[in-house]
Each structure stands twice: as structure tokens, then as C-alpha cells.
Amino acid sequence: MFETINPLLLTSVSPLIGLFYLLLVPKTNVNHCRLAALYSSCVTFILSLLIWIQFNQTSSFFQFCKTINWFSSLNFYYTVGIDGISLFFILLTTFLIILCILVSWESVTYYVKEYLISFLLLEFLLIQVFSVLDLFLFYLYFESVLIPMFLIIGIWGSRQRKVRAAYQFFLYTLIGSLLMLIGLVYIYLNTGTTDLQILWNFNFSETQQILLWLAFFASFAVKIPMVPFHIWLPEAHAEAPTSGSVILAGVLLKMGGYGFLRFSLPMFPIATVYFTPLVFTLSLLAALYASLTTLRQVDLKKIIAYSSVAHMSFVTVGIFTLNTQGVEGSIILMLSHGLVSSALFLCVGVLYDRYKTRILKYYGGLVQVMPLFTIFFLFFSFCNIGFPGTSSFIGELLVLLGSFQSNIFLTFAIAFSIILSAGYSIWLLNRIGFGSLKLTYFTLFQDVSRREFYILLPLLFLILWMGLLPNNFLNEIHFTVSSLLEHCSNS
Template sequence: MLSLEFLNPLILVCITPLLGIVALSVIPTTNRYLCRLVALNAVCLTFLFSLFLWIQFDSTTALFQFSSTYNWIPSINLYYTIGIDGISLFFILLTTLLMVLCILVSWGSVKSLIKEYLICFLLLEFFLIQVFCVLDLLWFYIFFESVLIPMFLIVGIWGSRERKVRAAYQFFLYTLIGSLLMLLALLTIYFEVGTTDLQVLWYYNFTELKQIIFWLAFFSSFAVKIPMIPFHIWLPEAHAEAPTAGSVILAGVLLKMGGYGFLRFSIPMFPEASIYFTPLIFTLSIIAILYASLTTLRQVDLKKIIAYSSISHMGFVTIGIFSLNLQGIEGSILLMLSHGLVSSALFLCVGILYDRHKTRILKYYSGLMQVMPIFGIFFLFFTFANLGFPGTSSFIGEFLVLVGVFQINRILTFFASIGMILGAAYSIWLFNRVSFGGLKTQYFLSFQDVSRREFWILLPLTFIILWMGIYPISFLNELHFSVIGLIEQLL
């Protein structure tokens, strides 16, 4: 029976990073190459097993698949349950893919404490996978907060500048304090209902007042993670100080945990409160889109430009989620996946420049298309994907979000569209300043185009962004019934 249980691909996806940590712990610290090789094999195997989830996934049902339940403390009705639906499937795939790229991009750039660095990333992967597949509110909270520990270490120890410790503490405290209210709400729910099983809580009728209080408690946690304005202060600082791989996983996956939390918990558990607070979400989202876009235009640090643009994109996501219709929610999920790929690719491009020239200040770069043409082509493609150019993944996500919002409020759609115009402005202006103009040889004497390793890191992201933009139905098929099931719980 146990052997059959371990044939479940979701179990394999969950335990492979832990097996990688065990293997790394017995390897001597001095053998750096073997440490890197073991970590790379662990994340590649995890990604391979996650592909089996997609291959075996039944897209004709909204039920959770690959489920497993383990008795944790049966006497007080607490169980550890995992399973996935169409919504969580792609977040797990995104996590496992980006982890492979994170290990590859760190191959030569991380010089100290390599074994510990790799263990942190494998631990982070384990926690993130659990966040997206666990079906119990208490376990979700545990893993949701556990993500902070390896990320805090990654920013604080392997960050790139002097302010890295301050940025790490800011990130940790902001997100932890936001989640304390969620913990109090969780305990109240447990003592009222008698369980934290998500599939039971979905069908439990809380009173309107309790829904409003619980919704606000959960919102305090998820809004910081997204982050929504005015809870965004930690994000640009954390991005600016984190190593390249840290920025990739922070933008690619950690920012999606808040949106996933709204979809998995806030909307189905507290439907009346979700409808009640929709105007608040719309207002904060429009402010985020416009404010973050305008702030992006005046940044001089390459990483902060991408960080503020992420806040703007996540404003689109929250508008789509709380449109509470099929097109808006599916568009927001596609936009989260797209942002995970595009922003990660842009951070990888910035990391390539930083590895060569040890600066991210924009004024030092100009005319790179003359000496780094392959890099310039990749950077052009990802810039166009970031502004939502037709044929790329972001366009499909933003288009569906606008279709969903248009059915509710046309004025809101107009302001969101202004955000798209501003997005095009800062994206094209950034590319123009970095790639064209005269070479500033007074700052840099030698230039090197992308290496073979960097080329093969950026190429799969290019392929997936095009695939999602040209043939989105292959992603929407899996999402469709899960999103319909979510909407039915609102009715």
C-alpha cells in the first residue's frame, strides 16, 4: 500500500526537494561542484515529476486530484491533506520550473556558503509546493509563514549590497505581522467549526459579521504578500538587495501566494464579504496600477524598475480576481503565471548585466545592442512581453481581465487601460536607454554577450511565454472547471 502511495506524482513532487536536502547534508562543504550537481538534479527531478501531474491531470472535473490524507492529531480532528485542482497545478509547475533556473543562474555567481545556499533554495521549494497543494487551513498557514525563513536567509546572507540585512528584516517583519491576524482568525474558525479542513470550511455558513471580520484578517496577510499599496514598502528594497536567484523566486512565485490565497480561501470561504469588499479592492488596485507605473518611470535602479512594475501588474491581478466572473478570474491566473515568467526573465537579464559590471544603476548602461546583440534580442522580447504585446502571455491575461472587469464597471476598465499605456511607456523607455545610444566606454572597457549557460536559461522562458500567448487554450482547459466551481460557491 505504501509503495502505491509513493507512485502518486504529487507525493514525489513534495518529497524530492527534501531528499535533495538530505543528500546535500552529507556532502563535504569543500566539494562545491558536487553540491551544485546534487541540487540541480533534485530540482530537475522535481520539475519532471510535476510535469507528470499535468500529463495525468483530468481537466473535466473541478474535484481535487492526486489527494492524500494523513492522520496528524485525530483526537482534535487535525489532518494533513494534499491535493491539486486546475488553479494550483500551474503554480506548482511555475515553482518547479523557476527553481531549476535559480540553481543554474547561481552556478558561478555565488561564491560563499554554497552548500547552505542550495539547501535554502531546496527548502524554499518544498515550502512553496506545500503552500499550493495543502488542503488544510492550519497547514497552509504553517507553510505560508515557513517560506519566510529561507527567503530571509537568502536576502540577508547572499544579498548584493550593504543594506541587505535591513531589507531582509523589513521583508520578514512586514509579512509576518500581516499574518498574525490571519492566525487569530484561523483559531477562531477552528473552535467554531471544529476542523481546519478546507473542503469542510468551504460549505460552512459563517454569519455576515464573522465573514467580514475573517475576510479582513485574511486580507491583512494576503495583501502584504501580493503586495497591494500601501503594503508594498518591503518589495522594492527586498528585490534590490536579493541575489539574482532570490529576485527570480520572489517575483516569480512568492508574490503569487497572496493571489492564490484570495482564490483558495477568501472568496470561497467568505463569499458575501468578498462581494462587500470588492469596491475597496478595486480602489486599491487602480491606485496600485497608476501609482506604481508612475513610480517606475522615475527609478534609476534596474531591479527597482522591475519591482515597481510588478506591483502594477499585481494590481491587474487583484482586479481580475475580484471581478468574480469566469473571464476575470481565469485572466488573473494567466496573468500571475505570465508575470512569474516575464518578471523572472527580466530579473535574469539584470543579473547578467550585474555579474559582468557589478552595478544596476541605469545611467552606466547605454548602447548594449552594439556589443551584446543576443542579450539585446532577449531583452527586447521580454520587454514587449512585460508591456502585454499581442502574441505574448501577458496580453492574454490582461485582455481576459479587462473583459471580466468591463462586465462590471466600464470606468474601472478605462483606468486599468491607462495602466497598460503607462506600462508600455516605462518598458520601452527602459529598453531604449539600455540598448540604444552611444556606448559608455568610460565606465566599462570590456563587454561579453550571454554565455551558453545563460542562453539556455533564457530560451525556455521565451518559448513558454510565446506558447501561452499564441495557444492559451492548453492552459485554460485545466483552469476552466476549477474556476467554474469557485464561482458556483459565490452563488
């Protein structure tokens, strides 16, 4: 039965079906809207698991491909397909959307129907970003993701500066992508196509590669974000609702790393090698700067946001080592960061829902009154450090092994940021969970609810699974990465 069905197409269409159904439901029937969105996202996740089940891990080619004749006169074709790199990003997206809907079950009380429609639309767009094999369509979906995220931050944000943060996020990332649009138009005028599989084999001149690489780099560096293009991220996280921070840190930051792997490396291999020292320098500065900046933050969300900048700098180092260990480590680290940072933002959301503040000085000694919460927060803080047995440890170890082959000085310098990571993670854990209980500010305490417990538990399980059995994930990634690096070296 499954051989006759393309699960990728079903996964892509599923959020749209849920979205159109929500449009028909009266917005006064809030509970029905929530259940419809939850069931739709659960069905989408199950369908994405079918992709994983049917995925051939020994193939380095795109799978579940489908081409639709779009504008054949202009040589535009709607082509979708996935490989080992995009497979897990789709799974991560469909999984986190379920958590986003569950975590906002009680906290979002106005424009509920519109809120749920925004998340289903965001899910559809993200699945398309990770599956389309056409440069123009990728750019279209890549930028369209900004619209629902802009609404989520600007309408359902938690503080007064939410509209300003939404505009800053939207304009900063949109302007960063304008150079990519110019590069895209130039590629189409020179090659006559935007089909990715054709462009991979097109020989651009050295000058063309350098200019086009810079155009694409401007867009992807803002999305990751790399220092000094990171200004929008802490503000967006601080003002976004918990669910917005989860999907922003969990998936949206990964689009930049995915873009480097899918476009910059295979299309512009000469320029990639040429600019590798620049990327290493920026990544090292980002790791050290963001880690030190994290230590002086007082807002819980900004602490996690700056730590995300530091961790994503590890990812860029891994990608540009241009060897198997480094690239595979960067992919594992992106997936791990998607789970760990989402979990930490969920923990901050638990505190904010109860006490309506994220300022660190108001918290302390919560282990005495919220033991379950503290256990979860302790586990995810150790994951953030890269503790052995967790997914982050596997990713960081592979990146360090890859960078050691490329640049020994860089390896020791970037490893120093792990010590800083341990410093701010343990410091934050100690300030929140331990010490004396501050009864001056809060007198009523409530541990994690049953709903919150069942939201956090799958994240804990997945982090341990990826950390203890990494080959379950590396097997799918390996052949794709080997093929990608072979293509780069041959070019």
C-alpha cells in the first residue's frame, strides 16, 4: 500500500488541509479550533515518520521526488524531494509544531483561531523550505516564513515592545536576503534554470562563485545568526510568546545552516574554500562574544538566546571544515540544539506563565517547591553544556574532530567556549533552582502540570536517544554528506 503513496506529498499537504478546515470553524468555538489544529499537526507528524520508515539510508540521491510542470515556457518546475540532510529537519518541524500548540493551550486566550492558523501555515512553509529542489521556490518559501512568524511575535508576544521586535525581526532578515534575490536572478539569467540538481553541475567562474557566495552568505548568516548579524535574535526571543521562541530557536535558525549545506557548498565550492577562514574567524568571535554576553544577561530568554548564537557558531565551524565528521557533527548539533533550546524555552515559559516575569533576580531555591521542574531544568542545562550521553555531546565531539583535521588552533579556541557554556549554564541553574527560596516576591508555587510534564518528557527522551544511539540518525545522514563532499572536491 505504502509503495503507491508519496509520503512527502502527504506530509506537505496535511497542514494545509488542517488550515482550510480551521477557516470553516467559528472562532467562538475555541476548543474545537485547538483540537482541530492539534489533530492536524499530529497527523502531519505521523506522515513524516512514514518518510523516515521508507527512507533508503544507503542512497545518496534525492528520494520521494515529484515534479509538477509549473511554467515550462520559463523553465520553472515545482520539484520536491528529500535526502538525509532534509529528512530530520522535516521531522523536527512536525514534532515541534505539536509542542507549540500544546504549550499555548491555556496561555493564548485571544485570536486563538488566527494563532493556530499561523502555526499551521508556518508548518507548511517550513516543510516546503526543506523539501523543494528549486532555487526560486526555496527563496519564496524561505522569505514567506517571515510572515506568520512576524504575526506570532507582534500579536501574541508577551510584552510591550513586541511590535517593535516583530518589525526588527522582519526587516532585518528580509533586507539580509535581498542580495540572495539579486544572486538568484543573476543565476537564472545566466543558466536559464533554477533547478537545483542542474545548478549543482553548472560550472560558474571563480569570480562568479565569489560574488554569488557572498550574496547567499548575507542571507544565511542573518538567519543563523552569525555575529555581527545577530542583533535581531535576543529581542525577538524576549518579546515572542513561548511557542514562538520554541519554533524560532528550534527550526527557523536552522534554515541558515541548511542553506549553506544545500546551496553554498555544492554550487560554489571554490568560493567556499576561499571564504572558509572568514567563516572560522566570525564563528570563533561569535562563540566567545555570545558566551561572555550570556553571563551578563538578566532576562531568562535573552540568556538562552545568546547561548543559541554561541552554539550555532559551532554549527558553522562544522559545516566549513568540509570533512565528513565536521559536517555530520554540524547536522547533529543543529538537531540537538533544536530540541535542547526548545526545552529550555519551554521551561522559561513554565515560570513566566506562573509568575509573569523573566528577570533572574526574582527566582531562587525552586528545588524546594518545584522539584519536578528543577529536575527537568537540570537535565536540559546539562544537555546545553554538551554532557556525555546527550545529543549535544555527539554533535560537538564530531565538530571538534572535524575542525582538528582542518585547523588545530581553531579547535582549541572553539573548545574554550564549551567551558564558558558550562559556566553560564550551571550559573543559571544554580540561581534558579538552588540557594534560598525567595519568598519576598512569590508566595504561591505550583510544580509542572500534567500537560507540561508530557510536553517536556518526549524532549528528554529524544535527547537521550540521539546521545546514546547516534547511529540511528547518522546512518541516514552519512551517504548524503559523503556525496555532497565528493561533489565539492570534484568541482
